Amino acid sequence: MGEIYKVPVGPIHIALEEPVYFKVNVHGETVENVDILSGFVHRGMEALVLRRNYLQNMIVTERTCSLCSNNHPFTYIMAVEKIAGVRIPERAEYLRVIADEVKRAASHLFNVSMLAHLVGFHSLMTQTMETREVLQDVKESIWGNRMDLGANTIGGVKYDLDKDQIKYLLGKLISLKKPVRELAAIYRDNRIVRARTEGVGVLTKEDALRLGVVGPTARGSGVDNDIRKAYPYAAYSKLDWDVVLEDGCDVRARALVRLKEVFQAIDLVEQCLSKLPEGPVALQGYPRIPAGEGVARTEAPRGELFFYVKSDGSSKPERMKWRVPTYLNWEALKVMMPGNKIADISVIFNSIDPCISCTER
Amino acid sequence: MAGFFKIAIRNFLNGPTTDPYPFGETFTPEKYKGIIAYDPELCIGCSTCEYVCPSGAIKVTEKDDGTGVRFVFWLNTCSFCGNCGYYCPTDAVYNSNDFHTARHQSEKFIPTIDDDISYVRCKRCEQKIKAPVEALLIRAYDEITEEVRHQTSLCPDCRRQEQFERM
Ligand code: SF4
Numbered sequence: 360m361g362e363i364y365k366v367p368v369g370p371i372h373i374a375l376e377e378p379v380y381f382k383v384n385v386h387g388e389t390v391e392n393v394d395i396l397s398g399f400v401h402r403g404m405e406a407l408v409l410r411r412n413y414l415q416n417m418i419v420t421e422r423t424c425s426l427c428s429n430n431h432p433f434t435y436i437m438a439v440e441k442i443a444g445v446r447i448p449e450r451a452e453y454l455r456v457i458a459d460e461v462k463r464a465a466s467h468l469f470n471v472s473m474l475a476h477l478v479g480f481h482s483l484m485t486q487t488m489e490t491r492e493v494l495q496d497v498k499e500s501i502w503g504n505r506m507d508l509g510a511n512t513i514g515g516v517k518y519d520l521d522k523d524q525i526k527y528l529l530g531k532l533i534s535l536k537k538p539v540r541e542l543a544a545i546y547r548d549n550r551i552v553r554a555r556t557e558g559v560g561v562l563t564k565e566d567a568l569r570l571g572v573v574g575p576t577a578r579g580s581g582v583d584n585d586i587r588k589a590y591p592y593a594a595y596s597k598l599d600w601d602v603v604l605e606d607g608c609d610v611r612a613r614a615l616v617r618l619k620e621v622f623q624a625i626d627l628v629e630q631c632l633s634k635l636p637e638g639p640v641a642l643q644g645y646p647r648i649p650a651g652e653g654v655a656r657t658e659a660p661r662g663e664l665f666f667y668v669k670s671d672g673s674s675k676p677e678r679m680k681w682r683v684p685t686y687l688n689w690e691a692l693k694v695m696m697p698g699n700k701i702a703d704i705s706v707i708f709n710s711i712d713p714c715i716s717c718t719e720r
Numbered sequence: 721m722a723g724f725f726k727i728a729i730r731n732f733l734n735g736p737t738t739d740p741y742p743f744g745e746t747f748t749p750e751k752y753k754g755i756i757a758y759d760p761e762l763c764i765g766c767s768t769c770e771y772v773c774p775s776g777a778i779k780v781t782e783k784d785d786g787t788g789v790r791f792v793f794w795l796n797t798c799s800f801c802g803n804c805g806y807y808c809p810t811d812a813v814y815n816s817n818d819f820h821t822a823r824h825q826s827e828k829f830i831p832t833i834d835d836d837i838s839y840v841r842c843k844r845c846e847q848k849i850k851a852p853v854e855a856l857l858i859r860a861y862d863e864i865t866e867e868v869r870h871q872t873s874l875c876p877d878c879r880r881q882e883q884f885e886r887m
């Protein structure tokens with residue numbers, strides 16, 4: 360029996376250069392247990408939003424994080440709309456799904472490309488990023504920004520799609536299918552990727568349920584908890600789709616869930632475009648926000664995102680609180696990491712698709 | 721590796737995928753949210769843009785000498801969110817698709833846009849009012865008659881007074 364060594368990992372440069380600090384006890388090369396320390400990038404956003412009015416907060420919440428950026432204002436706006444008691448036009452419901460699914464596809468491709476980076480397969484990483492670039496171009500052309508779309512507004516959406524844009528969007532998404540299929544096959548079958556991901560960072564279904572993990576982390580362990588299905592919002596209940604589930608319970612299973620969800624996202628956007636009803640995209644004028652409380656949740660690329668908004672009838676919220684998916688998922692790292700090698704730490708960390716800037720706000 | 725080899729050869733044959741910018745053209749979408757553009761001709765000085773701007777990049781203030789409204793925009797504070805353009809009632813402010821944000825050091829502490837709109841006088845009482853904006857009139861009225869022109873050249877008080885006298 361050798362000795363146990365303490366290895367600090369972080370707070371800078373683990374995966375994705377996100378600042379979180381792992382205290383790892385290793386026995387030889389094998390992880391015995393981990394302790395996670397956070398709080399390095401706290402920005403005080405929950406206090407900041409109380410000093411901005413409802414319209415400014417649509418943008419402030421969007422800046423919480425870049426990859427889930429559409430879901431933050433989306434969920435916040437849904438909570439505010441509940442307080443105001445407004446129903447958005449039907450066309451806006453579909454347009455909200457389109458923006459969200461394009462963001463989801465881009466976010467998932469980013470995460471699997473980071474996986475390739477961490478297992479040392481850099482050409483696969485650059486190729487995945489290159490493929491994702493198509494989605495970045497789409498976002499830039501339709502919403503005007505590569506990350507922060509500013510798609511939603513209280514009472515609807517800020518953008519509309521005309522015939523040319525629908526054709527452009529469809530064309531781009533269809534052109535994406537073949538390269539993504541090609542890449543997915545490499546992630547699934549390549550010897551090196553398999554060796555680094557299969558059986559690594561195992562989270563059994565029982566543990567997943569016990570820890571209450573969300574998003575692709577849960578679905579990779581066979582837990583069906585997709586908010587889009589369980590508590591449908593926007594137009595999700597009017598579309599035909601199934602929750603993606605994998606039962607590998609390891610890093611590979613989580614990556615496969617994400618890759619399948621890229622296809623699902625493309626399919627959902629196609630369905631939305633074919634069913635897109637005519638009509639206005641937003642309510643006329645700006646609804647009055649009375650005193651009251653509202654909650655809303657959506658399925659962000661990383662899992663369930665929850666918003667609580669309390670209004671006192673003034674132009675600014677009285678209290679706002681959001682709970683982000685990584686907060687639930689990183690507890691599971693303490694279960695996933697023991698028994699794996701030191702070199703797997705970053706691969707496992709990346710497999711929950713961590714977002715520290717969301718979690719610490 | 722065979723799977724990736726195919727992609728690598730294809731990439732080699734297809735050549736670079738990046739744009740040769742700044743030596744050649746680059747892809748700039750029409751709707752790209754770049755630097756704010758402002759048209760004082762269209763502005764009614766309503767301050768909506770200032771109210772919705774999350775970054776505090778826009779300030780709309782009464783001019784010191786009381787002759788009009790001053791519109792100031794700081795590029796370095798702007799987050800290119802497009803809120804101002806979306807809510808501006810006359811489209812006086814909007815995101816252009818110019819992405820060249822580099823500025824000389826000498827311009828660092830002066831606003832990127834510093835413009836003003838002057839008040840006009842009410843035809844009846846000479847009180848200072850904001851001049852009517854053609855773009856808004858077109859949106860508000862089916863036809864801009866002489867009557868509309870006359871009404872919009874009065875201050876709200878005189879307008880009310882006139883309506884009252886006619887009754
Ligand atoms: S730019 Fe538009 S929103 Fe801003 S003060 Fe002028 S009219 Fe109002």
Ligand code: SF4
Binds near residue numbers: 777778801803
């Ligand atoms: S784009 Fe956004 S941050 Fe910039 S001036 Fe307009 S509202 Fe403010």
